Amino acid sequence: MKVKNHSHPHKTQMDGFFEGDTETPIAMLNLLKFKEKAEYEDGRETDLTGKEAYSIYGQEVVKHLAKVGGKLVFGGRISRLMIGEVEDLWDSVAIAQYPSRKAMLEMLMDPDYQKSEEHRAAGLEGQLNIEIKEGDL
């Protein structure tokens, strides 16, 4: 089976996200793959690794999450796969909780968030972002 990491959603993914239930709590599982060296879209010079640039975003996003009532559940480095196979394993995992899709959209539209997002784009090669509806398993 194939998997593709992306940095930005397709239009259809974005559309689908804001249709349907936008009011109930969701969790977002991020499977992250970093660039070796950070590359800023405005072309600024940097010595940061991709992971270091993303960590700036990660620290700042905690407060952006709090503003809309969301929070980071955990973030960590991937050590290995215990079951299954992935050709090019992701580097890190992070899970965020939002009170609703609407709250997530509000965060994404906030100019302060968009400023922090420059570091995400600089550091991230691509990712999966999987929406979870929490409940009993």
Place this chain on the structure above:
Amino acid sequence: MKKYLIGLVIISGLMFFLISNDSDSNESNSYKNALRPNPIQLAEFALGDDDPILMVNLLKFKDKAEYEDGRATNLTGREAYEIYATETREHLANVGAELILGGEVNGLLLGEVEELWDAFGVARYPSRKAMIAMARNPAYIESEKHRAAGLAGQLNIEVSEQGFGF
């Protein structure tokens, strides 16, 4: 001369195959769900350090449950797995571990996968020793029959909470 030409055609064909394969893997990446770890995965797991670990599970269920002992059942794969999940809360607690988040996979906002997983769960263990102790417990092994009956396959990703800057 003719032999040489045929050789050249085969080699250039191979080159094309390798190059096109290579450019393909830049943008897509293949994965395989499995039911159980392979021996190398088990060995690497056992040799790791003894810090707390998080296990991220991405689960794909069978349509219909199938028990390895061949017993008759009307359960769906998801229903069989739910028996395992319910019983496993206690097995986790017995070794000081817990399920910290679980639920249904709704969809993908970023990226593409050929076949999306059905459900997701994250467990935190105080150490890998604790996880091994759970996996060896006969009561857990009994519960695990429901897991094997319901699960088509999964990714189980080991995560260290150390070393991520936030």
